[in-house]
Amino acid sequence: MGWMAITGVPRVPEGVRVRSRLSARFDGPQALVVARAPAGYGKTVAMAHWASTTEATGVWIRFRENQVGAAALVQLIGAELDAAGLLEPGSTLRSASDALAGGADPWQLLRHGLRARTGTITLALDGLERLADESSVGLLDALLDLPGL
Numbered sequence: 001m002g003w004m005a006i007t008g009v010p011r012v013p014e015g016v017r018v019r020s021r022l023s024a025r026f027d028g029p030q031a032l033v034v035a036r037a038p039a040g041y042g043k044t045v046a047m048a049h050w051a052s053t054t055e056a057t058g059v060w061i062r063f064r065e066n067q068v069g070a071a072a073l074v075q076l077i078g079a080e081l082d083a084a085g086l087l088e089p090g091s092t093l094r095s096a097s098d099a100l101a102g103g104a105d106p107w108q109l110l111r112h113g114l115r116a117r118t119g120t121i122t123l124a125l126d127g128l129e130r131l132a133d134e135s136s137v138g139l140l141d142a143l144l145d146l147p148g149l
Helices: 020-024 042-054 072-082 091-101 106-115 133-145
Strands: 058-062 122-126
Touching: 020 042, 042 106, 042 122, 072 091, 072 106, 072 133, 091 106, 106 133
Parallel strands: 058 122
Antiparallel strands: none
């Protein structure tokens, strides 16, 4: 498929000191990398620097609302992947809002949608502290179940 990228990465402002050593922590074979520090310590800048230079394929998602629940999280992931052109035409994630409104289980919907993809997908999630506990747990479970995530 050739070189892809993380789409939706915020622009790193000019004059901001980019700490390459910190950005490099996001590269590697690990399935999950968490950057944790107080506000203003450069987590987003480091991740944005990495995401703008990596060969990984995926999407950047910034959480702006507090207590993001499972349905909202899965709907957001599906919408961002679809907007980036990373979902197949028949993917269940393309119609996530309709499926969730009809009572579909958000985590099953996410698993089915991501399993239908070929290759690996990277989710660069900014603002994980805004997720509801159920969403954090569900996301970790999905990560364990989906080797391509």
